[in-house]
Amino acid sequence: EAGVAQSPRYKIIEKRQSVAFWCNPISGHATLYWYQQILGQGPKLLIQFQNNGVVDDSQLPKDRFSAERLKGVDSTLKIQPAKLEDSAVYLCASSLLLGAYEQYFGPGTRLTVT
Amino acid sequence: KQEVTQIPAALSVPEGENLVLNCSFTDSAIYNLQWFRQDPGKGLTSLLLIQSSQREQTSGRLNASLDKSSGRSTLYIAASQPGDSATYLCAASGSARQLTFGSGTQLTVLP
Numbered sequence: 001e002a003g004v005a006q007s008p009r010y011k012i013i014e015k016r017q018s019v020a021f022w023c024n025p026i027s028g029h030a031t032l033y034w035y036q037q038i039l040g041q042g043p044k045l046l047i048q049f050q051n052n053g054v055v056d057d058s059q060l061p062k063d064r065f066s067a068e069r070l071k072g073v074d075s076t077l078k079i080q081p082a083k084l085e086d087s088a089v090y091l092c093a094s095s096l097l098l099g100a101y102e103q104y105f106g107p108g109t110r111l112t113v114t
Numbered sequence: 115k116q117e118v119t120q121i122p123a124a125l126s127v128p129e130g131e132n133l134v135l136n137c138s139f140t141d142s143a144i145y146n147l148q149w150f151r152q153d154p155g156k157g158l159t160s161l162l163l164i165q166s167s168q169r170e171q172t173s174g175r176l177n178a179s180l181d182k183s184s185g186r187s188t189l190y191i192a193a194s195q196p197g198d199s200a201t202y203l204c205a206a207s208g209s210a211r212q213l214t215f216g217s218g219t220q221l222t223v224l225p
Contacts, residue, residue: 004157033213042118042203042215043158056212091157102148103213105157 002026004106006092012112018080021109025073025094031055032069033103034077035091043091049075082113116141116208120216127194128224135189135219137204142182145207149178149189152201152218161202162189194223 005024013019025032031050035043046065047057051072060067064083069075079086089108095101117140127133137147146165150158162171162178164187170179177190187204201220205213 040217042205042217043213044215045212048212093158102160102163104160105150107155107157110155 004092004094004104006090006106006109008109009107010110010112012114013082015084015113016081018078019082019111020076020078021090021092021111023075023077023092023106025075025092026104029094029096029104030072031095031097031101032075033093033095034067034075035093037089037091037108039088046077079111082111084113087111087113116144116206116214118204118206118214118216120202120204120219122219123217124220124222126222126224129194129196131194131223132190132192133194133221135191135202135204135221137187137189137216139185139187139206139214141206141208142185143208144182145211147178147180147187147207148205148213149176149187150203150205152203158203191221194221196223196225199223 007022033048034046037043046060047067048055049069052069067077089110091108093103093105095103119138121136148163149161152158164171164180175192180187199222201218203218205215
């Protein structure tokens with residue numbers, strides 16, 4: 001079974017530029033999550049999708065971050081414009097269904113904003 | 115709001131030693147608790163998931179326990195090996211079914 005795929009693996013941009021990350025979850029997984037992990041901290045949930053609907057985006061900085069999950073499969077997370085404090089690893093995870101099921105994580109995208 | 119704390123932040127042990135990693139959470143109304151492993155530059159690998167109705171889960175040399183009343187979980191690693199070196203994260207799934215992570219314990223097993 002293929003795991004969660006993410007691209008790119010690394011990205012360096014200057015502040016005020018825009019950037020987009022892509023995630024392909026495990027086949028058949030209805031729930032998809034985007035997390036931000038700042039160095040030395042645990043991941044923090046940004047947004048959670050169930051199929052192509054948003055379940056929770058309460059911690060997503062909506063003035064600069066956006067995410068979509070078209071057709072309930074792949075997802076993209078965008079930052080525009082980026083700030084220095086956005087430097088982090090962005091992790092995508094998926095689970096079969098909401099709640100009690102294990103979440104499976106992708107390798108992440110390491111973003112550096114200079 | 116759920117808060118998860120992991121102590122210690124870093125731990126170094128000689129190979130072969132048994133060890134315990136600690137995780138505490140503030141809201142006892144959790145749905146489940148998961149332990150993850152994170153290797154440098156890699157994503158998270160799920161190790162064990164304990165449902166709120168369970169007391170413990172075991173997988174190979176790993177055993178995780180859950181005590182909701184005291185807001186604590188422990189991860190026990192038996193006969194540690196250098197390959198166990200990684201950061202271990204615990205995460206609690208609360209009433210909103212979202213994972214709240216601790217900051218992790220960075221484990222180094224010395225050969």
